[in-house]
Amino acid sequence: MRQRFENTVEFWRFLWQRFLDDRAPDSAAALTYTTLFAVVPMMTVTFAMLSAIPAFQGVGEQIQSFILRNFLPATGETVREYLVSFTLQARQLTWIGVLFLAITAFTMLVTVEKAFNTIWRVRQPRRGASSFLLYWAILSLGPLLLGAGFLVSTYITSLSLISGPDAVIGAKTLLRFMPLLSSVAAFTLIYATVPNTRVPIRHALVGGTLAAVLFELAKMLFGLYVRLFPSYQLIYGAFATVPLFLLWIYLSWLIVLFGAELVCNLSNPPVWRRRSLPRLLALLGVLRVFHDSQRQGETVTLRDMRRQGWLLPEDEWDELTGFLEQEQLICRVSGGWVLCRDLAHYSMHRLLSHAPWPLPRPEQLPESLDEPWYPALRQTLEQFQLQQQALFGASLADWLQSRDVRPALEGSSGGR
Secondary structure, three states: OHHHHHHHHHHHHHHHHHHHHOOHHHHHHHHHHHHHHHHHHHHHHHHHHHHOOHHHOOHHHHHHHHHHHHHOOOOOHHHHHHHHHHHHHHOOOOHHHHHHHHHHHHHHHHHHHHHHHHHOOOOOOOOHHHHHHHHHHHHHHHHHHHHHHHHHHHHHHHOHHHHOOOOOOOHHHHHHOHHHHHHHHHHHHHHHHOOOOOOOHHHHHHHHHHHHHHHHHHHHHHHHHHHHOOHHHHHHHHHHHHHHHHHHHHHHHHHHHHHHHHHHHOOOOHHHHHOOOOHHHHHHHHHHHHHHHHHOOOOEOHHHHHHOOOOOOHHHHHHHHHHHHHOOOEEEEOOEEEEOOOHHHOOHHHHHHHOOOOOOOHHHOOOOOOOOOHHHHHHHHHHHHHHHHHHOOOOHHHHHHOOOOHHHHHHHHHHO
């Protein structure tokens, strides 16, 4: 139990550090700015898609009311009125105006995908037809699926077994959780489809559940803050709705991005999180696997590395392969990576001098490592540290005044 608790605490600490390293607060700020311009176009496009089908007449207003009621804090009545008014005005635009609104909505989706690809360390975003089809599916099929789901839920709610006098015990309680279940479904769909990589649906469901729960808690806490600390009205007056709305959007995107971090890092091997090795050891381990695979005429993937015992997260694997590709040591082929250079003509000195990571100190090295090159590397690093101490052992004052420095160097070199 204690080990499991420590592992859980370490995982959430690791997750929070990744959240900060990925500059998620900055991404949330950029998404807040984009959302401010895209929220009305998104709602307008939704209305346009639903009004095109006679069966969905009047459903758009119900969906809008449901979303604004469940995705804004209880104190957002003024914001609801403004958004409804803006949307009604936008629906009077010409087709050119609607096209401009659609482009604005596309821009928001591009920004969201960039933020998610940064979290998942995706270096190649969607391009061309694939990105257009994804965004078009979200803007066209999304409202239709919402409308169909809303009609089905309305029909189920009207059944006597659910809301009548003979309703099944617990049915009304289940209906009260419908907003939470809708949030879970929405966040799960976002995490599973937006990143340009394969996301396991079970991981997306876990992240969607966390984001939905945090979203509900944030709504309650935000409403409580507005009611108990009304000092913002004394400062901003009638303008107070705008900063509160921006703050709420920013908080919402922080929750969405934190859930994305959870979904991404659920795929990372837990052993690697607990076992922090210097990057040089991982680099040499990767090169050893490439060297062995070259002899057998096989490609190398991240799955092969993990099968060999190197439980690398995807971001570190991308970092290592990016460096090796830059050094023209490996190249990408269909099915993985291959070694494209004879390592007999590439020295260890060149590798260390070009690598962006510092040499590890002996105390940072593990006691043992199941690699044939590790004993020699450990011994070499220990000797290197001793020689470095001998070469630079003179005091800083002697170095700055050039006293007794060269004799120390000559003596140390003569001793070797």
